[in-house]
Amino acid sequence: MRNSDVEIWIAADSMNTYSFTTVSHEETVRAGKLLGKVLAAGCVIGLTGDLGAGKTCFVKGLAGGLNNVAEKDVTSPTFTILQVYDGRLPLYHFDAYRLTGVEDLANIGFDDYIDGKGVSVVEWVENIMEALPEERLVIDIRLKPGDKRVFDCTAVGTRHETVLDKFKAVVEA
Numbered sequence: 108m109r110n111s112d113v114e115i116w117i118a119a120d121s122m123n124t125y126s127f128t129t130v131s132h133e134e135t136v137r138a139g140k141l142l143g144k145v146l147a148a149g150c151v152i153g154l155t156g157d158l159g160a161g162k163t164c165f166v167k168g169l170a171g172g173l174n175n176v177a178e179k180d181v182t183s184p185t186f187t188i189l190q191v192y193d194g195r196l197p198l199y200h201f202d203a204y205r206l207t208g209v210e211d212l213a214n215i216g217f218d219d220y221i222d223g224k225g226v227s228v229v230e231w232v233e234n235i236m237e238a239l240p241e242e243r244l245v246i247d248i249r250l251k252p253g254d255k256r257v258f259d260c261t262a263v264g265t266r267h268e269t270v271l272d273k274f275k276a277v278v279e280a
């Protein structure tokens with residue numbers, strides 16, 4: 108069973124997880140930028156966390172670091188579901204807030220995007236977790252008192268593990 112293999116492998120290798128904290132909107136954008144700079148083609152990033160956690164804020168940074176997109180040009184594609192930002196690698200920004208299952212995603216050709224040469228990032232990924240490939244980077248964002256946010260990153264598969272290692276290195280540099 109591939110699923111349980113992956114779970115055992117995650118449990119056996121703590122190098123696949125990384126946590127960090129931010130204390131402002133700006134710091135979250137900066138963290139997103141650092142990740143954006145080290146992303147590789149084919150990366151799939153899932154973001155979980157309550158309304159206002161900072162998912163879109165993080166994607167603003169991601170789009171800036173990857174493709175030089177201005178912060179103001181990145182908003183949650185809540186109604187359009189998908190927004191594309193071109194640049195070093197096409198960035199497919201999904202918002203699954205209004206989706207209840209995987210059928211809605213199939214309609215917009217989700218699999219073609221995630222199998223493509225770009226990078227996909229999905230807000231409210233918890234709504235469509237079954238549609239996510241096993242090889243992925245999931246970032247769970249938790250709201251803390253004030254402006255503090257805790258980011259728990261879990262990378263599965265060599266590509267995402269390598270990206271997470273690079274990210275860790277630049278954050279801690």
Ligand code: ADP
Binds near residue numbers: 161255
């Ligand atoms: P989501 O997409 O998860 O619903 P947003 O990124 O749209 O959340 O909103 C996060 C809100 O919280 C913004 O108003 C942002 O300015 C504010 N904020 C305060 N502190 C932080 C922080 N450390 N990281 C991210 N956003 C923060």
Ligand code: MG
Binds near residue numbers: 162183
């Ligand atoms: Mg959002």
